[in-house]
Amino acid sequence: MSPRISNGFTLIELLVALVIVAVTLASGIKAAGALLNNAQRLTEISAAQWCADNQLTGLKLAAVFPDIGTSNFSCEQLGRTYSGTLKVAPTPNPNFRRVDTQMTNDAGAPLLTLSAILPNQ
Numbered sequence: 001m002s003p004r005i006s007n008g009f010t011l012i013e014l015l016v017a018l019v020i021v022a023v024t025l026a027s028g029i030k031a032a033g034a035l036l037n038n039a040q041r042l043t044e045i046s047a048a049q050w051c052a053d054n055q056l057t058g059l060k061l062a063a064v065f066p067d068i069g070t071s072n073f074s075c076e077q078l079g080r081t082y083s084g085t086l087k088v089a090p091t092p093n094p095n096f097r098r099v100d101t102q103m104t105n106d107a108g109a110p111l112l113t114l115s116a117i118l119p120n121q
Contacts, residue, residue, distance in 0.1 A: 043078070045111055048103035051075035051082050052114040055101050065120045066097055081106065095120040 009017075055073060059066055066088045073084050087100040097120075102113045 044080075044105060047077035047080060048082050048105070048111040049114065050077050051084060052101040052103050052112065055084060055086060056099060056114065056116045059099060059118060060116075063121045066099060066118060068097070082111070083108075091117065 054075065068088050068090055070088075071086045073086060075082050075084060083104045085102045085104075087102070089098045089100070091098050097118050098115065099118055100113055100115045103111045105111055
C-alpha cells in the first residue's frame, strides 16, 4: 500500500480561516460605523458654528453696544434647526463686552460655545 497524499484543506483549517475572515469583517464594519458617526458629528458641529458665527457677525455689523444679559435665538442650517443662547457679560474695561454664544441641538445637548469681545462703537 502506498501512502495517501492529501491535496486539500482539513476542516479545522477551513474553520480557522472562516473565523479570521469573520473577525476582520466585524472590525471593518465597526470602523466604518465610527467613521460615519464622526462625519455626522462634524457636520452638526460645523452647522452650529455657522449659526454662532452668523449671530456674532450680526452683532458686529449692527454697530450697537450690546446690553448685558442673556437672550435665546434659533437658526436653521442644512435643513436642521439649532437653538442658541447669547450671553453678554461685562469686561474689566467698560468699553468692551464679552459675548458667548452657546449652541445646542434638537435634543438640547450642547454642541459648542463661541466667544467674542465686542467694542463700544
